[in-house]
Amino acid sequence: MTSNVAGVSHERHSHEEKRKAAYALNMCTVSVSQIVDYNDSYILEQEYDAILNNLNLKEMPKDEALLRILSELLNVITFFRIQNIKKAQIEKRYQEQLKNAIWSAIPNFSVIISGNPIAIAFSLATQIGSGYMNYRREKANAGIAKEDAEIELQITAIEQFNALKRELFTTAWRLADEYDFDDEWRLTEKQIEQYNNILLDTNEYRKYARLEAISNRFVAYPPFWYFYGHTANVIAEEARKRLQQNKKNTGEEMQAYDKDSSIAKEYGELAKNHYEHFYTLTQNHILREDQLAASCALEYVDLLWNENQPDREKIYGLLKLAEHLSPNSFDIIQLCAISYLKVGKSDDAARLLKILVNEEYNTVANAKILSRLYVSKYLSGKDSAAFAHYNILKTQVDPLYLYPMPEGLPDGNQDKLLEEKFMLTQKAILKKAYRNTLDAYAKRMIIKFNSVIPAPEDVPPERRDTYYGNTSAANAHREEAAKKILDSKAKAEYISRLKERGFRIGFTDILNETVAGIEELSCFRDLNEHDGLIRLIERRLRLARPELTLFQTKLNELNFSFEDYKKLVRNYSYPYFTEDFYGRLKTHIDDVIDAVSEYESIDKLDRELSEFCERHTLPAPEQYLHMYKETSQEPIVYSHIVSFDDELLGEKRSNQNSEKMRKHMEKIIQDNMGELIRNPDCVSIYLMDDGIAFNSYLGNDKLRIQNGYLYLVRQKAFAILDDKTKKDFDLIFCTDGIAVVDKNNIRDTVYYNDIKYSADGNTEELKLGYPDVFTNKDVNINTLNGIIIELGKYVRSLDNQYVEV
Structure with a gap:
């Protein structure tokens, strides 16, 4: 709209203001469209956050109509977030009503115990018939109630959308009148729906052509131009990959090479043009953070790197822009940090890597790179600041992960010596990471394997892993439950469940799953001994076949006894089938890692292990190594507290005084300690009579983070071996066994007589229930094993004296 004063034409709003108004309107329209089309809680949260936290209010057009539509959008998003909760409540209520309806079908049991057989039969038939009709009627009523509730929600949703679309139309009318922008700048619902469908097209050439056909309608919607450019870039990138693979040995190959070369060049230029147009439309951002624009900058950087003479200044400017537009997106920051290194901006890279380490994002990988930068700076000029920053980094991440500082090394050829030292350390870490990961994987498989034999009792989901674990306490508990049911009237029912389970197929499935999972690791897959390792498990299966077949026959004949159960679970456990396999596999993996000569292969094996852990929901490898200086404080969980042992009411060693036992067992340790502790600075032993140190350890609130055995352990404890190193x-030592404490988590109690000593060369270890082991260079393991043997003898002597009261 214009007005003439003294023959001069004046417009109320500049072209840029008009464009921003149209963009703001289109953003709202797309937001409404996505909420309707996708019906996704993630989209709701994304849109809610974008409006509340990501609008640049300085650049947003100040118009009441725009403010109203944004407020209405927030209201509708909030409504749907609440509606999702209501839907869940309706479904829950419906399921409860169905459960209650079933009870209406159950006959009156009083008729079963009175009256003559004919009357009973007639009454039951009548009741079951009417009961089923009751069930159907109740189910129908529940279904009607559910349908009515859902219809109410649908009606309310339609009203919400109608009000929102009405408000959107009003806003469009007001903004078009106020800013007088071209109506073609305004997107319609049909245009947005078409655009959304095009973006889902998996044929990139067709997608690009379809975007090209509608590009004139998206003049005032910058995101379109990013996706337009991104599609061209994908086509160019695929062509570049084919160029690298093409050998050009034949005329046909040469022709294909020329074609791909032409595609890469043409679509690469198109992508750059679209990216440039995107940035002309977003010079004054109406978003405070814009991950789309940051992604565009990084993709543009990749395109520029493919040129014969990359424009490094332009690349640097794009990286700065990406960093500025997405300061809280650590994936963007990570890519920027690496790209800064490529353009020689190591200070910028170090600054971002430091942020990522502080935020614990890819901590170990980023700390390695950052430490290398600090060492390079120090070597180039004895930079005291770099040395100080390196020492600060050592307080955040275990120094074993860091590139070593040249302290104590001769001046000549320091780089090579440091690299060799770093390689040796990373190999040692990687070997330990593989061993610990395989142990954790085996533990996961043990739980699955043990659960093949169904529990004779209800096991809550939160207790499943503990119940089916391979600790001596868990094994004893399962056997006790099996004995109870196999000696009861419910024996036949439980045997039927065992029979139907098909434990032989179940065992085989878990062993197949075990090998299939480990096949993902190239250090197993590519081994020359690969098939030989698998045959170790196969050999055990063949040996087990006769007796397992016998057990199944006994189940089929319903004469399966508790002794049979014990033989089955004790003789044919997961360790029976896999212990040799895992042991030899670890040795071979050690050999593979030792043979590696370049860091690239170490990094590849490390990444492969991390991906394996992620796929199998195992903790990241570095978490097994206890290499972090600090761990986040977990909330204290007090649920499932087990405070009282069944010994308290005299069910077990009723003729023994617990305090007397603790005193006697403490004396066994005192008498046999000898040279138990090799390095008192790293390991301490606290006896019950020591008082302060012993009570202080058990009074540590951090021990309560596990699910509740602290009080029970305290009643039985008489000695503590405290590892003060990072391994922690x-x-x-308790009256019934050793409680393992892994970084303030009391995990397992292992009976003394179940602990096994093992020595291989200079390595000594105690097996604390497969696959857990205790090894510590600051402890004389042989002496510790002697103490455990004596404690086991004492406990066994009490068991022999035991007379149940």
Whole structure:
């Protein structure tokens, strides 16, 4: 709209203001469209956050109509977030009503115990018939109630959308009148729906052509131009990949090479043009953070790197822009940090890597790179600041992960010596990471394997892993439950469940799953001994076949006894089938890692292991190594507290005084300690009579983070082996066994007689229930094993004296 004063034409709003108004309107329209089309809670949260936290209010057009539509959008998004909760409540209520309806079908049991057989039969038939009709009627009523509730929600949703679309139309009318922008700049619902469908097209050439056909309608919607350019870039990138693979040995190959070369060049230029147009439309951002624009900058950087003479200044400017537009997106920051290194901006890279380490994002990988930058700076000019920053980094991440500083090394050829030292350390870490990961994987498989034999009792989901674990306490508990049911009237029912389970197929499935999972690791897949390792499990299966077949026959004949159960679970456990396999596999993996000569292969094996852990929901490898200086404080969980042992009411060693036992067992340790502790600075032993140190350890609130055995352990404890190193793997000696404490988590109690000593060369270890082991260079393991043997003898002597009261 214009007005003439003294023959001069004046417009109320500049072209840029008009464009921003149209963009703001289109953003709202697209937001409404996505909420309707996708019906996705993630989209709701994304749109809610974009409006509340990501609008640049300085650049947003100040118009009441725009403010109203944004407020209405927030209201509608909030409504749907609440509606999702209501839907869940309706479904829950419906399921409860169905459960209650079933009870209406159950006959009156009083008729079963009175009256003559004919009357009973007639009454039951009548009741079951009417009961089923009751069930159907109740189910129908529940279904009607559910349908009515859902219709109410649908009606309310339609009203919400109608009000929102009405408000959107009003806003469009007002903005078009106020800013007088071209109506073609305004997107319609049909245009947005078409655009959304095009973006889902998996044929990139067709997608590009379809975007090209509608490009004139998206003059005032910048995101379109990013996706337009991104599609061209994908086509160019695929062509470049084919160029690298093409050998050009034949005329046909040469022709294909020329074609791909032409595609890469043409679509690469198109992508750059679209990216440039995107940036002309977003010079004054109406978003505070814009991950789309940051992604565009990084993709543009990749395109520029493919040129014969990359424009490094332009690349640097794009990286700065990406960083500025997405300061809280750590994936963007990570890519920027690496790209800064490519353009020689190591200070910028170090600054971002430091942020990522502080935020614990890819901590170990980023700390390695950052430490290398600090060492390079120090070597180039004895930079004291770099040395100080390196020492600060050592307080955040274990120094074993860091590139070593040249302290104590001769001046000549320091780089090579440091690299060799770093390689040796990373190999040692990687070997330990593989061993610990395989142990954790085996633990996961043990739980699955043990659960093949169904529990004779209800096991809550939160207790499943503990119940089916391979600790001596868990094994004893399962056997006790099996004995109870196999000696009861419910024996036949439980045997039928065992029979139907098909445990032989179940065992085979878990062993197949075990090998299939480990096949993902190239250090197993590519081994020359690969098939030989698998045959170790196969050999055990063949040996087990006769007796397992016998057990199945007994189940079929319903004469399966508790002794049979014991033989089955004790003789044919997961360790029976896999212990040799895992042991030899670890040795071979060590050999593979030792043979590696360049860091690239170390990094590849490391990444492969991390991906394996992620796929199998295992903790990241570095978490097994206890290499972090600090761990986040977990909330204290007090649920499932087990405070009272069944010994308290005299069910077990009723003729023994617990305090007397603790005193006697403490004396066994005192008498046999000898040279138990090799390095008192790293490991301490606290006896019950020591008082302060012993009570202080058990009074540590952090021990309560596990699910509740602290009080029970305290009643039985008489000695503690406290590992003060980063590994922080402690042992609490109790009257019934050793409680394992892994970084303040009391995990397992292992009976003394179940602990096994093992020595291989200079390595000594105690097996604390497969696959857990205790090894510590600061402890004389042989002496510790002697103490455990004596404690086991004492406990066994009490068991022999035991007379149940």
